[in-house]
Amino acid sequence: MSASPLSSPxxxxxxxxxxxxxxxxxxxxxxxAALDRNIAAMAAHVRAAGIxxxxxxxxxxxxxxxxxxxxxxxxxxxxxxLGEAEIMVRANIPGVHVTSPATTAxxxxxxxxxxxxxxRGLSAVVDHPDNVAALSVALRDAPAPLAVFVxxxxxxxxxxxxxxxxxxxxxVVRAAPGLAFAGIxxxxxxxxxxxxxxxxxxxxxRLADRLRDLLxxxxxxxxxxxxxxxxGTGTFDLDPEARIxxxxxxxxxxxxxxxxxRALTDGRNALPFETALxxxxxxVSVNQPDxxxxxxxxxxxxxxxxxxxxxxxxxPGSRYEFFGDEHGKLFVxxxxxxxxxxxxxxxxxxxxxxxxxxxxxxxxxxxxxxxELWPVDARGKx
Amino acid sequence: MSASPLSSPxxxxxxxxxxxxxxxxxxxxxxxAALDRNIAAMAAHVRAAGIxxxxxxxxxxxxxxxxxxxxxxxxxxxxxxLGEAEIMVRANIPGVHVTSPATTAxxxxxxxxxxxxxxRGLSAVVDHPDNVAALSVALRDAPAPLAVFVxxxxxxxxxxxxxxxxxxxxxVVRAAPGLAFAGIxxxxxxxxxxxxxxxxxxxxxRLADRLRDLLxxxxxxxxxxxxxxxxGTGTFDLDPEARIxxxxxxxxxxxxxxxxxRALTDGRNALPFETALxxxxxxVSVNQPDxxxxxxxxxxxxxxxxxxxxxxxxxPGSRYEFFGDEHGKLFVxxxxxxxxxxxxxxxxxxxxxxxxxxxxxxxxxxxxxxxELWPVDARGKx
Numbered sequence: 126m127s128a129s130p131l132s133s134p135x136x137x138x139x140x141x142x143x144x145x146x147x148x149x150x151x152x153x154x155x156x157x158a159a160l161d162r163n164i165a166a167m168a169a170h171v172r173a174a175g176i177x178x179x180x181x182x183x184x185x186x187x188x189x190x191x192x193x194x195x196x197x198x199x200x201x202x203x204x205x206x207l208g209e210a211e212i213m214v215r216a217n218i219p220g221v222h223v224t225s226p227a228t229t230a231x232x233x234x235x236x237x238x239x240x241x242x243x244x245r246g247l248s249a250v251v252d253h254p255d256n257v258a259a260l261s262v263a264l265r266d267a268p269a270p271l272a273v274f275v276x277x278x279x280x281x282x283x284x285x286x287x288x289x290x291x292x293x294x295x296x297v298v299r300a301a302p303g304l305a306f307a308g309i310x311x312x313x314x315x316x317x318x319x320x321x322x323x324x325x326x327x328x329x330x331r332l333a334d335r336l337r338d339l340l341x342x343x344x345x346x347x348x349x350x351x352x353x354x355x356x357g358t359g360t361f362d363l364d365p366e367a368r369i370x371x372x373x374x375x376x377x378x379x380x381x382x383x384x385x386x387r388a389l390t391d392g393r394n395a396l397p398f399e400t401a402l403x404x405x406x407x408x409v410s411v412n413q414p415d416x417x418x419x420x421x422x423x424x425x426x427x428x429x430x431x432x433x434x435x436x437x438x439x440x441p442g443s444r445y446e447f448f449g450d451e452h453g454k455l456f457v458x459x460x461x462x463x464x465x466x467x468x469x470x471x472x473x474x475x476x477x478x479x480x481x482x483x484x485x486x487x488x489x490x491x492x493x494x495x496x497e498l499w500p501v502d503a504r505g506k507x
Numbered sequence: 508m509s510a511s512p513l514s515s516p517x518x519x520x521x522x523x524x525x526x527x528x529x530x531x532x533x534x535x536x537x538x539x540a541a542l543d544r545n546i547a548a549m550a551a552h553v554r555a556a557g558i559x560x561x562x563x564x565x566x567x568x569x570x571x572x573x574x575x576x577x578x579x580x581x582x583x584x585x586x587x588x589l590g591e592a593e594i595m596v597r598a599n600i601p602g603v604h605v606t607s608p609a610t611t612a613x614x615x616x617x618x619x620x621x622x623x624x625x626x627r628g629l630s631a632v633v634d635h636p637d638n639v640a641a642l643s644v645a646l647r648d649a650p651a652p653l654a655v656f657v658x659x660x661x662x663x664x665x666x667x668x669x670x671x672x673x674x675x676x677x678x679v680v681r682a683a684p685g686l687a688f689a690g691i692x693x694x695x696x697x698x699x700x701x702x703x704x705x706x707x708x709x710x711x712x713r714l715a716d717r718l719r720d721l722l723x724x725x726x727x728x729x730x731x732x733x734x735x736x737x738x739g740t741g742t743f744d745l746d747p748e749a750r751i752x753x754x755x756x757x758x759x760x761x762x763x764x765x766x767x768x769r770a771l772t773d774g775r776n777a778l779p780f781e782t783a784l785x786x787x788x789x790x791v792s793v794n795q796p797d798x799x800x801x802x803x804x805x806x807x808x809x810x811x812x813x814x815x816x817x818x819x820x821x822x823p824g825s826r827y828e829f830f831g832d833e834h835g836k837l838f839v840x841x842x843x844x845x846x847x848x849x850x851x852x853x854x855x856x857x858x859x860x861x862x863x864x865x866x867x868x869x870x871x872x873x874x875x876x877x878x879e880l881w882p883v884d885a886r887g888k889x
Contacts, residue, residue, distance in 0.1 A: 134613055149613035151889055183832055205833045225802070225833060228849040229789045231516055231531035252792055255848055283800055283834055284792040314831065407611045410634055410666040418665055420607070420889075424864050428811040429829070447811070449696065450565055450860050451587045451607060452665055466637055467610040478832050482806050483864070485887050505867050505886075507533055507802075 130486055130498035144495035146438070146469050150407040151421035153484035154471060157491055159401035160379055161193065166397055167361065167378050168197040174365035179222055179354060181376030182209045184478045186503035187487065188216040190379060195219065201246055203374040207235045208506025214239055220246040222354065224310065224374065225284055226256055226276065237263045240271045248272035250310050252286045254297050257304065264303030272307035273298050274354060277339065279313040279332055288339055295348050308352030311336055312374065317359030318384065329360050333367030340369070358385060358396065382477035384430040403436060403471040404480065405488070406453065411466050416454040419470070424450045427479035438470035445472055512868055512880035526877035528820070528851050532789040533803035535866035536853060539873055541783035542761055543575065548779055549743065549760050550579040556747035561604055561736060563758030564591045566860050568885035569869065570598040572761060577601065583628055585756040589617045590888025596621055602628040604736065606692065606756065607666055608638055608658065619645045622653045630654040632692050634668045636679045639686065646685030654689035655680050656736060659721065661695040661714055670721055677730050690734030693718055694756065699741030700766065711742050715749030722751070740767060740778065764859040766812040785818060785853040786862065787870070788835065793848050798836040801852070806832045809861035820852035827854055
């Protein structure tokens with residue numbers, strides 16, 4: 126577990142006007158009102174569509190945010206690692222679903238420990254009969270069977286069995302002591318960032334057709350899949366249209382990031398979610414003619430996506446470049462006033478999930494004021 | 508602080524034969540014998556060169572490793588963040604030097620708190636007169652002056668004043684109550700990965716000429732710089748040859764990584780340090796024809812450099828590709844046996860510093876056995 130948020134040097138700023146601009150940097154900043162509007166917008170969206178929500182914890186790794194999602198109507202949360210699931214179970218978040226297979230002896234032992242805990246609604250996935258056999262041996266004496274989804278490869282090629290193999294695998298799960306067939310998982314990670322909405326829609330609906338055929342085959346075999354879980358922020362409105370998914374595993378909608386903002390605004394397809402996440406960074410050197418140097422580098426921002434986008438405190442049109450572990454370059458447009466030595470600016474995060482994973486604390490702001498500190502509970506938890 | 512290492516699911520493997528291959532994954536693995544040989548090799552190198560060693564903590568962020576470096580003769584450690592310095596001071600590591608300017612009110616307050624602690628040998632850097640003024644105001648009543656280096660831009664353009672501005676800035680430091688001029692810092696980050704040794708040497712020696720001129724100018728002004736700190740793993744043998752640096756801030760030599768191995772082996776210039784750091788990852792899915800899927804992705808490896816290199820447990824010639832937050836693709840050569848579902852392989856880390864920063868624990872191995880767990884004490888500490 127992380128240290129208490131109150132041991133942060135920023136705790137002294139709580140409630141003080143102007144605290145946001147005085148944060149000890151680099152600091153992960155969340156705009157609470159924007160976060161809550163995003164949570165409410167997605168909750169309203171799925172309610173209108175008549176489906177359920179099991180938002181993905183990998184984005185925020187936070188018990189407080191998971192609770193807000195559940196309070197807004199989510200039936201549970203999705204977790205990619207057992208470490209995330211352990212944190213959520215310990216915090217009494219309901220309906221914890223683990224989206225990646227547990228295949229080593231160590232991981233299976235941890236999954237079994239969770240399954241034997243008093244937590245209600247745990248579920249897991251399998252994509253191979255050998256894994257079903259291993260789980261069944263470990264769980265055959267459990268007080269109740271573990272709900273297991275057959276993970277089908279939606280085209281990304283990451284985890285999941287082929288569509289052809291899925292009906293057989295579902296039968297293997299049904300026959301396995303200690304396991305209960307719970308439905309189908311299909312996560313189309315490869316479609317989330319397809320920029321043109323028309324193509325994103327067409328490919329999402331084509332995937333839905335394949336899933337519909339699979340569900341019919343399962344029903345013919347006497348194994349109706351009452352739950353179909355999947356979907357992401359990039360296809361949040363297309364997945365319900367396809368009328369296949371009974372619940373969505375959306376994650377990034379709570380924060381949004383440069384990646385989602387850029388990828389999906391091509392052709393006026395901006396998502397109806399606001400940027401709620403930033404990293405605050407301070408100017409540490411002003412000796413260069415073309416840029417100032419800030420104190421947030423590749424240990425504060427994920428580097429797998431586009432660069433961070435300067436926002437609050439930076440002149441419009443500023444540009445950020447990575448400059449090693451703990452530094453960045455901030456280029457300011459010609460004629461604009463350069464931020465002074467020691468001043469704090471904020472950047473929109475490039476790829477929100479791995480950026481959050483670099484930080485221990487959310488600095489929760491309401492306009493100019495630091496109002497709360499929330500731990501990133503599952504940071505680094507595997 | 509992190510949780511106790513003994514709360515890790517891997518603690519049960521300590522001392523058990525074969526524990527290395529049974530690690531709960533992803534896990535940061537350090538080969539203790541290779542680490543100690545690297546520490547000894549650098550210590551012998553600087554001893555032979557008649558200069559001192561102040562290795563950089565940003566690489567390992569570990570009190571245990573800092574203690575091993577000091578035991579081998581290092582006079583202290585370099586830290587880029589105040590968070591790293593606070594951890595090292597609290598652990599009674601001597602000679603803690605902070606390599607990046609403290610420019611915000613929050614950072615200056617933390618530096619002052621360190622300067623007022625009983626720790627011996629703290630030092631810091633400045634690269635701007637405004638920062639000297641701010642530090643002096645904060646430290647004018649301190650019981651002893653803070654040792655302050657003038658940071659000179661060695662050509663990387665990150666922090667540091669120009670060579671021309673340095674003599675004046677040194678005078679400003681000398682005149683500032685609460686501060687004592689300690690010498691010059693010049694870190695040539697841009698030369699560390701120049702692949703061809705001849706070019707690396709030529710540019711290092713040219714930088715040395717400029718520094719020599721600066722030191723002569725300072726001496727003429729009555730401000731001899733008795734300490735000149737800088738250097739990195741890529742120029743570890745060239746910096747002493749230049750006879751300017753009185754101490755080296757080398758970091759990566761303790762572990763080595765794909766970046767250093769690749770960049771500097773062009774033209775038979777391999778460094779005399781061994782790979783001591785790996786990330787262990789398990790196979791979680793085997794349904795694809797061309798690759799298997801592992802459980803270490805961009806939350807386990809830094810993504811700013813080359814991809815990780817498969818090693819132990821992977822057939823020779825295997826290749827790793829990133830596949831999202833928590834997954835990787837392992838391509839195995841045609842004809843080789845694919846690692847089985849649940850088996851553990853290890854990869855050489857791409858860029859060691861930011862990779863370490865993604866992990867809470869070092870899994871310390873002696874051949875096949877897990878022998879110790881060391882916390883990454885300063886992970887995420889700003």
